[in-house]
Amino acid sequence: MALLDANEVADLLEEIGDRLELTGESPFKVRAYRNAADLLRELNEPLAELVASRRLMKFPGIGEAIAEKISSLHKKGTHPTLERLREEVPDGLLDVFRIPGLGPKKVLQLRDTLGIEDLDALERAAQSDKLVTLKGFTAKMQAKVLESIGFVRASAKRILLIEADFLARERIHQLKADPGCLRSEVTGETRRRCETVGETAVLAEFDPGAKLPADDGRARVAACAPGQFGTKMLFETGAPDFVEAMMRHAEKQGAKLTPEGLTLKSGPAETPTEERVFMALGVPFVPPELREDAGALEQALNGSLPDLIVEKDVKGILHSHTTYSDGQASLEAMCEAVRALGLGYYGVCDHSQSASYAGGLKEDKIKAQHAEAEKLNAAYEKKGVAFRVFKGIESDIREDGSLDYPDEVLKRFDFVVASVHSRFDLDEKTQTSRVAKAAQNPFTTILGHMTGRLLLRRTGYKLDIARVLEACAANGVAVEINAHPVRLDLDWRWHTRARELGCLLSINPDAHTIPELEHYRYGVAVARKGGVTAKDNLTSLDAGELAKHFSARKART
C-alpha cells in the first residue's frame, strides 16, 4: 500500500467524522475529526515528515487519539476505527445524509422508524408519503427531499475539478516512473477545465511492446502507440460534439480523422501533437476549455476565437479573509503570501457584522483592520515595495437587499463585495429583487458568488440571473467569478451573457487560508471556458488602475 498523503488522510478523517455522526456521537467529537481534516489540507510540509518526526501533536486540535489515527491512515491506508465504522454505518446512509435539510438526527430517525438506509429507500418512502407521518417532517420537507435526491445521486458520480487535478497529477507522476511510457498528459473534462469531472483520464504514449500499467481505479489511462498521440489527444479530450464537428470538417476536406490518425487527401499526416492535427486541417488551435460543442470550431474557422485570459493576467487578489473574521492567516501573512505569488495587491475582505458565525467585523475591528492596512501600506512604500493593501469588506446582503452597515461606515472602505449568506429559501422574484437592490447600492463594487451554489453539495438559490446581470451592468458593479473550487460562481455558462450586457467580471479566490490564495487559478480556468479576456476582468488591472476604478466608484456615493 502506497503511503497516503495529507489530502487523502484528510478525506478519511472526514469519512470517520461523517460516519461517527451517524452513530449519534457527540457533535464535538465529530468536529474534532473535521477540524483535523481541515488542518491536514492546509499543511505546508509533507505529512510523511510530520509522522516520522512525531510532530503531529504540536498542532492545536490534534491530540493523542487523532495523531495515532493519522499515522495509521498515512502508513496503512486505514484504521480499525474506520473499518468498524464502515461495518456499522452503511454507505447508503451517508448518501441520505447528503440531502439538504437532513442532519444526523433526522437521518437516524428515518433509519430507526422507516428502516431507510439508502437513497432508493428514501425515494420510495417520500413518494408514498411516508415521511410526513414522522414527527418533525412536513409535506414541504418531503417535497424538498424528493427534489434533492436526483441532485445527490448525480453528484455522487462526479468529483470537483481540483480533486480530478490531484488524481491526474498523481497518475502522471506514476507514469513518469514507468520506463515504457514515453509521455503522458491529462485529457477529458479535467483538461477542458469542467467545474466537476465524471471521469479523470490521462493519455499515455507507450513503447510498442511495453507492459501497460494496471488500472488504479481513480484515473483511467488511455494508451496509444507513438505517432497517434495528437489525434488520440483530441478524441480523449472531447467533448464529443466538438470532436464530431472536427471529423465533419476533416471529411469536407477529403480527409479522415480518427483516434488512430489523420489521413489527408495526399496521404497520412504526421500528428505527434494535437497542434499538428489542427494545423494539418487548417484550423486555428482551439483551447481545450472552449471545446464543449461545435460552436468553438466555427469561431476558430471564422477567426473569432476570443483572446482568453491567462493566469499571468491576474495582477492581485480581492475578496479574501483573514483572522479578523473566519480566515486562518493574519492580514500581514496573507499580504506576504500574495507578494510571494508575484501579485501586486491584496484587497482584504472579511465578513460583515451580520455574519456572526464567521466572526463578522463590528466597528471596532474595522478600525483596527484599517489601521493595520494603512501601517502595512506605509511600510511597503517606505521600503519601496510595489505592493498595496486595499480595504474591503464582504458585506452580507440583508433580507431586504440592503448592505450590512450604515453608509458612514461603508464609505470608509475602498471597495465592497456584496454577497448573500442567508435566506436562501426566498422565492425567485423576491430573491432577484433583493440581489438586484444590492447591485443598485452605490457602495457595492462587486457582487459576490451570485448564485450561492456549492458544487456537488447544494444548488444555488432561485434567481433570475439575467435580471441581476442587467442590474450589475446598469450600475457598473463587477460580477464575481468566485474562484473557490467548490463555488466557481458565476457559472461560466453565463460569462458571455454578462460580457454582452457590459458587465465587468472579477476573478476572486475567496481564500480563507494561504494555500487557497492560489485558487484564483481555478477562476481563470472557468473564465477561459466562459470566453473571458483579460480586459473583462477587474483583477487584471494593476494596483494603480484599480485604485482609480475604486475612486471612480466611490465618487458615485
Place this chain on the structure above:
DNA sequence: GCCGTTTTCGGCCCGACTGTTTTCAGTCG
C-alpha cells in the same frame, strides 16, 4: 476528541431560521 486549567472535567462559535415548536430541537452558514 481536544483543550486548559481556577488541571483530570466541562466546555467546545453562535445567531437565525424553521417547524406544529406553545418553549425548543434540528439544521445551516
